[in-house]
Amino acid sequence: MPTVSLCIIVKNEETTLGRCLESVRGAVDEINILDTGSTDRTVEIARQFTERVYYYEWPDSFAKALNKAFSYATMDYILYMDADDVMLPKDRDAFLELKDNLDPSIDVVSMFYDYGTDEYGNVSLRYRYNRLVKRSRNFQWMGDCHQYLAASGNTLNSDIAITHRRIKHSVGRTLNLFRKKQQRGEEFDARDYFYYGNELRENGHYAEAIDAYRTHLARTDAWVDDKIYSCINSADCHRSLNDRGSELAMLLKSFEYGTPRAEALSRIGDHFTHAGQYKTAAYWYELALRTKPDPDQWSFSYPAYYTWYPHLQLCVCYYKLGDLKASYDHNEEARKYRPDDSSVKHNRKWLGERLGLAQD
Template identity: 60%
Template sequence: MITISLCMIVKNEEELLARCLDTAKDIVDEINIVDTGSTDKTKEIAKQYTDRIFDFPWIDNFAAARNESFKYATKDYILYLDADDVILEEDRVKFKKLKETLDPSVDSVSMYYNAGSDEYGNVTLRYRRNRLIKREKNYEWRGDCHQYLDVHGKIINSDIAITHKKIRHAVGRTISIYEKKIARGDIFSPRDYFYYGNELRENGHYEKAIESYDKNLSMPEGWIEDKIFACIFKGDCYRHLGDLKNENFSLFQSFQYSSPRAEACSRIGYNFHRQKNYKTAIFWYELAIQQEPDPERWSFIYPAYYTWYPHLQLCVCYYNLGDYQKAYYHNEQARKYRLEDNSVQHNKKLLEGLLKTDKT
């Protein structure tokens, strides 16, 4: 059976660190904590789980800190987690089985990262990451922020998920790192422009985000998946700016890079929906629910756009067209994911009344 070193970088994580370590401590064989300048009780909490606690000054570079944490690993494989990550019980069971059965010739195991969830327990954002990597390969992190592991060799994809459970968003922190890169005159890669655009968008700087996404799209190199979502996210920026024409243009632009994704189709459907063009909206919502996200896909997957969201919108569209039977059907499909949703419950009661009236 393989052995595992858990490597983490932390700073002021007294609220979350124990929660994370409680879900991982019996899976791993060693815990290494690199502290980048905590002023709270983070180190005291860490000492309850390990004596392998190290200091590293924060230099506005996540990759440097993560690489530092990897230096202390002594076991066969390295697992990394953030303090606001947890391993849910069903994934802990899968993880333990993986540990018992993993072929030592494997260089890396990718796992899902469930980066968000709604109030009903549905995953809202999922993507893959190289999560369990062979120590002797000396893989390194790249990038000041939104860093990635430069991994090659024998990689297998698992169905294990690491779940992100943040309690607050670090507003502006990552933007400042990018701004320092700009001030230094650093050359941005397509990936830098994509993630800088994401940070700008998430912090409400929509016009600057559009500029960053366009710079990504103008460069022939770069990951095609980033370009697909640069188009979709650029559309979101135009929506916030009230520019419907350019929003639709951006969403259709994503089709240059792949077949239609549900993330784009659902948005296009909504644009026709809000214009009360229900038949056209139905076409796009139906196209969305026909898509199935590839479980092997590494880029962003937003499950709502493949499931409850287009069904709920189809319910509204068919209601407005007077087709209460189809409206009821799609509301029931949405209810599978959002049983306690007040709007779904309201629709169910309303439509059951209308269908009963029709029969009489």
């Protein structure tokens, strides 16, 4: 059975670190914690799980810090997690099974990163991540801001997930790293422009974000999946600026780069719902429901747009079109994912009464 080193970089993570380490206790063979300047109980908590706690002055680069953390690993493979990540029990069991059966020729194991979860336990944002790598390959982290592990070779795409359970959010922290990079006169690559646009959008700088996405789309070295989301995210910015025409144009432009994603199809449905064109909107929501996410997709996936969201919107569309039975049926499908959603409960009661349906 191969051995595994866990590596984590931390700073003031006293509220989450213990939870993270407890979730992998007994599943990894070594824990390495790299502290970059904590002033709370982070180091004390880390030492409850391991003596392998190291100190490193924050270099204004996630990649440099992560490469330093990886340098302390001594086991066959290295597992990376953030302090506010957890391995849920089902995934811990699957991870132990993976260790029991892992072919030593495997260089990289990718896992799902369930970055967002709604109040009903539905995954709201998921993507793949190179998560477990062979130490002897000496793979390096790249990127000062939105870092990635430049791993290659014999890769296994597993169904194991690491779940993000954030308690606090450092508003503007990554945006500030991008700003500093600009001030130093450092050149942005295609990936930088995409994530810079995302940070600008999330911090409400919509016009600047549109410019960053436009630059990203013009780059010939940009990843196709990132271009799809540059279009979708740019459309969100145009909607926030009440430029509905540009919103629709960018959503349709995303089709130029690959098979339409439900994330774009549902938003097109929203566009026509906003315009009161409910029959057209229903067409796009139905198309979203017929679209299936690719389990091997590395870019972002928002499961709501493939499941409950278009159903809930179709409930509205069919009500507006006078088809109460179809409206009720779609609400029932949404209820499978969000049983206590106040809108779903209201729709069920109101439509059920008019259709003469018994309520449980």
